[in-house]
Amino acid sequence: MTEHPGSGGPAAGPGVRVVVRRTGGFAGVARVWTLAEADLGPEEAGRLRALADEAASAQVLPGDRAPGRTADGFEIEVVLERGGARETVRAAEHDAPVPVRALLDLARASGTRGDPFDAGGARPG
Amino acid sequence: MTVSFRPGCSVVPPYVLEAIVRHGTAQQRDWALSTLALDTSFRMTRAQALLLATPTRSVGVLPARAAAAALAPRRTVYDASGGELPGRPARAEGAGPTGDGSVDRAYDGLGETYDFYATLFDRDSIDGRGMALLASVHVGDHWDNAQWDGEQMQFGDGDGEIFGDFTAALDVIGHELTHGVTQYEAQLVYQGQSGALNESVSDVFGVLVKQRALGQSAEEADWLVGAELLLPGVQGMALRSMAQPGTAYDDERLGGRDPQPAHMDDYVQTLSDNGGVHVNSGIPNRAFYLAATAIGGNAWEVAGRVWYAALTDPGLSSTARFPVFAQATVRAAAAYEGAAEAVRAAWQGVGVAV
Numbered sequence: 001m002t003e004h005p006g007s008g009g010p011a012a013g014p015g016v017r018v019v020v021r022r023t024g025g026f027a028g029v030a031r032v033w034t035l036a037e038a039d040l041g042p043e044e045a046g047r048l049r050a051l052a053d054e055a056a057s058a059q060v061l062p063g064d065r066a067p068g069r070t071a072d073g074f075e076i077e078v079v080l081e082r083g084g085a086r087e088t089v090r091a092a093e094h095d096a097p098v099p100v101r102a103l104l105d106l107a108r109a110s111g112t113r114g115d116p117f118d119a120g121g122a123r124p125g
Numbered sequence: 126m127t128v129s130f131r132p133g134c135s136v137v138p139p140y141v142l143e144a145i146v147r148h149g150t151a152q153q154r155d156w157a158l159s160t161l162a163l164d165t166s167f168r169m170t171r172a173q174a175l176l177l178a179t180p181t182r183s184v185g186v187l188p189a190r191a192a193a194a195a196l197a198p199r200r201t202v203y204d205a206s207g208g209e210l211p212g213r214p215a216r217a218e219g220a221g222p223t224g225d226g227s228v229d230r231a232y233d234g235l236g237e238t239y240d241f242y243a244t245l246f247d248r249d250s251i252d253g254r255g256m257a258l259l260a261s262v263h264v265g266d267h268w269d270n271a272q273w274d275g276e277q278m279q280f281g282d283g284d285g286e287i288f289g290d291f292t293a294a295l296d297v298i299g300h301e302l303t304h305g306v307t308q309y310e311a312q313l314v315y316q317g318q319s320g321a322l323n324e325s326v327s328d329v330f331g332v333l334v335k336q337r338a339l340g341q342s343a344e345e346a347d348w349l350v351g352a353e354l355l356l357p358g359v360q361g362m363a364l365r366s367m368a369q370p371g372t373a374y375d376d377e378r379l380g381g382r383d384p385q386p387a388h389m390d391d392y393v394q395t396l397s398d399n400g401g402v403h404v405n406s407g408i409p410n411r412a413f414y415l416a417a418t419a420i421g422g423n424a425w426e427v428a429g430r431v432w433y434a435a436l437t438d439p440g441l442s443s444t445a446r447f448p449v450f451a452q453a454t455v456r457a458a459a460a461y462e463g464a465a466e467a468v469r470a471a472w473q474g475v476g477v478a479v
């Protein structure tokens with residue numbers, strides 16, 4: 001899914017921004033972190049740019065995922081905002097593409113809690 | 126009891142005694158039971174459970190191993206701290222404590238859960254046929270989760286901020302193993318209402334394993350799920366409350382207040398979490414709590430048996446919604462005096478018509 005500027009939230013500053021949303025799990029609690037290039041040091045910012053590119057090209061196609069037998073697994077949703085375009089990649093944690101898992105790790109370590117795209121929690125699921 | 130015994134003095138092996146309990150005349154049963162009572166290698170409660178067993182088992186065929194030997198688990202706990210799954214074998218069946226708390230809690234918790242199913246329901250492990258119990262601990266890096274992956278259980282160490290080690294709660298271990306049981310029985314599809322039932326069944330048997338281990342009656346139990354997972358400073362008692370869904374926690378770091386509904390009027394429509402399977406499970410969870418407390422005594426003895434009979438009912442669809450599962454429990458409860466009315470009232474109490 002790709003959204004073009006003007007259809008989404010307010011225009012961000014320059015650089016890559018990634019929102020990582022993790023749902024499900026034993027607790028069933030949704031956690032959201034935001035990674036913005038501007039908030040990171042040069043090394044992590046470079047890593048963010050590279051992972052965002054890799055995650056975009058590793059996109060999981062809808063319906064591509066086997067139903068699986070995992071119970072209590074996490075679901076990961078990554079919203080990539082690059083050059084004014086926005087893409088969303090979704091995957092179950094256990095079979096998520098490597099760059100998606102890496103973005104989750106980076107978000108948990110260095111991300112800011114919360115979702116700038118989420119206006120008052122109105123976004124569905 | 127002060128009866129003394131010498132190990133190995135029993136001439137008749139326990140599995141023969143078990144067969145006599147099952148198939149013998151009344152006189153032979155009495156003799157077998159009294160012999161079993163002297164044999165501490167075999168649990169008296171299990172023999173009694175055989176006598177009390179309800180006739181709701183799906184097939185009349187004994188599980189493969191049960192006919193040949195007393196039920197016993199085959200556990201292996203792996204240490205996944207190296208990063209790969211399942212990891213390095215850390216404790217195999219019969220081995221002593223390792224000193225690694227996670228390994229040893231998982232080993233003991235699997236043993237408690239195995240014993241729960243074997244003693245109460247004559248069930249030999251996850252598949253009913255002696256399947257090995259495999260669990261990995263120290264999974265991931267600060268992984269704040271526990272899951273069943275279709276073949277084994279996985280437990281993380283927690284994020285260290287909100288969640289501690291996921292092996293700390295016996296009901297969580299029972300919950301994960303029960304996902305395996307459900308996979309081999311009702312196969313409840315992990316989406317929407319059938320998914321919430323799948324979750325609820327795991328919470329039900331998870332807390333029953335704990336209640337039985339602690340010797341707590343329905344009135345004495347706290348009916349909390351995952352109480353031991355939350356680290357100090359978190360505003361909450363547990364992750365879920367079966368007695369009062371929606372009241373387990375209220376902490377910004379957990380997204381605010383516990384979102385579980387306690388009644389169909391508050392059923393949550395969402396795309397997340399497979400349609401809110403960990404949220405809407407609050408409704409059948411409370412139904413179980415209401416049934417168990419109305420029946421009274423130990424929740425695993427009647428209410429637990431009723432729910433197990435529903436879970437193993439061959440007529441139950443894998444896409445069953447709440448009313449269909451509720452009907453299966455009411456049917457199963459007919460085997461126990463007064464239970465059917467208590468179970469029916471419990472479901473009505475959460476807005477599920479039966």
Ligand SMILES: [Zn+2]
Pocket residue numbers: 026071072300304324327
């Ligand atoms: Zn579960």
